[in-house]
Amino acid sequence: MARIPGRLPTAPPTLADVAERAGVSRQTVSNAVNNPDLLRSDTLLRVQEAIEDLGYLPNRAARNLRTRASHLVGLRINPVQEGTASAIMDRFVHSLVETSREAGKHVLLFAGDPLDPLAGYDDLLRSTAVDAFVVTDTYLGNPQATWLGARRAPFVAFGRPWDNPSATHPWVDVDGAAGCALATTHLLDQGHERVAWIGWRKDSWIGEDRRSGWTRAMHERGLPTTGLASRVEDTVASGRGASAVLLDEARPTAFVCASDTLAMGVLHTLAERGLAAGRDVAVVGFDDSQVAQVVPPGLTSVRQPLEEVAVEVVKALEGLLAHPPAVGPGVLLTPTLAVRGSSSAVGFGS
Amino acid sequence: MARIPGRLPTAPPTLADVAERAGVSRQTVSNAVNNPDLLRSDTLLRVQEAIEDLGYLPNRAARNLRTRASHLVGLRINPVQEGTASAIMDRFVHSLVETSREAGKHVLLFAGDPLDPLAGYDDLLRSTAVDAFVVTDTYLGNPQATWLGARRAPFVAFGRPWDNPSATHPWVDVDGAAGCALATTHLLDQGHERVAWIGWRKDSWIGEDRRSGWTRAMHERGLPTTGLASRVEDTVASGRGASAVLLDEARPTAFVCASDTLAMGVLHTLAERGLAAGRDVAVVGFDDSQVAQVVPPGLTSVRQPLEEVAVEVVKALEGLLAHPPAVGPGVLLTPTLAVRGSSSAVGFGS
């Protein structure tokens, strides 16, 4: 508790220190920082010099207290899913942090109990620790969205309000159907006709959306889809099992999967049977995870434009926190296809 | 700018609100929250009731201002390395966030210019936005450590002070040499005798440390290492090239790699040559990334105990921020080996 003078870090300079050095009032220094055009140019220069000399930076806590804003954005992260390929969240976090920085915001991470989707939000909100939230895990409806909405808490969702299309909160999402259509068309263009689908259980909105891209692309070319689809859990083992069954029963020459995790399951089956991914059977995944990028012979995968998503999310946040708040419509972005060996006859070659 | 009453979120209750409701002074409420044992039990109960009723939670900004502490820990993250397997950082972030929560802290992420290792630290420090930092990227010495040390900024490093063993800051690290020795011994136990090493360039402290584990394990069994080692950049292509050369020139039957990324390069070479990982040639990686977990037939990999690392880091942080600060010695943790198909004769089977 004792403050040993000189040993602890020197207290950072305050507004008053700068004011004294520049020979002006505190308020003038504040204006120099926040409204420079209010000052006469010579005083501005003098104050800026003093700021520079002292290495002054406004104290965050004081500023937050006065302005009732923390410039922090809360993002809840769940425990890592071991044995899963898609670390999509991580790529998004990186993009979000970088984009937020340009907007003068920082990202506050908090942990969540996977069983309680609301845990953590309330405390941060009531203690005014963050200005807004970015909500990501909207895979099964999104209780957070409705809850936060009821609390009048500002938030932007990465993911559409599937269960409530009339929701009014801002959201950004990626068109999964378009992505899977892209993947399927890519395979059809390579001459494949029996393209199978491995996706998630029916209660996943996202899964059904992605699946619809596959059916659409198949039907557009007049190809049947019956017997070519399988719905399982999002694990490597499930993908492996589903692909084994499909290969036996439907003899597909290509697979489109709802995730890289499932696609890796297909690669397992192919390896077991001595089939070469790409040459013998084509495989396309979803998320363009690191796994897809490094597994031999390279897994073709639908890539979400997470950088753009982050940009749109931050844009929406800024609108939301502006005075007065401006909330635009939802934004739907289109993914791209990262083509690799698993879907090209070339086989190996990166 | 206009505040439309009733439409915006109601202002959270303050100490004064609680005090009025409980019929006590502000200070008493504060004590009820921070020093409950100072109050008579009946007043405490009354105040707690009022707190509960109003859903009061202390305002973070005000508390931070007064106590000069933010309960935030800064963590700098770099842009994702595309085409790299090891997302070790992400697993660590998750663990850190969860452990921090238990310690009443949150993690503030900020972005860094990969070229300037110091960018971002200064601003957060001077604006008193964080109490301390967790420094992770100490791969090539660590300018952050010395810089932060000179600034008397509290920080804990994940990574040893390689270039300055007499550094006095707290650190936590994983024994890479032990991990590679573990991996090598595992292979030797399987009957391999010509175990090759693919690691990083000589200027990487971590790389040399890991390599020493391989040589130690080899020499302990009286096996030679000459001609069996290769030092390259940490990319899949490099691992692939290095393994191709080694296979031609030194005829190893197993590979130990400094990273999963390099190990994936080996898998590429094996696939090209029609060799089966595990059955024909064994491969062990480092980091136990998601890639290792899902790639067929499963990549055996050295797994860093990141959960423990996070626990130790937070423990060190708490010591550092205590009054008076207590800084213990560095902590070195031992990794484990996650054995999968790539190093077991069983081949496929998970």
Added chain:
DNA sequence: ATATTGCTTTGGAACGTTCCAGACGACACG
């Protein structure tokens, strides 16, 4: 000459909390 306007600068109050010194009553001790 006086009032008006616009530009620049200023002092005081406020944000919500915790620190500090002191007040109050009860109780024990000399």
Added chain:
DNA sequence: CGTGTCGTCTGGAACGTTCCAAAGCAATAT
């Protein structure tokens, strides 16, 4: 009965910033 001590509670000040209203001053308009 006076005095000291302890346990409990309180009011004022302070943290460093921004908001607000107003003051000073020069130039212009009346």
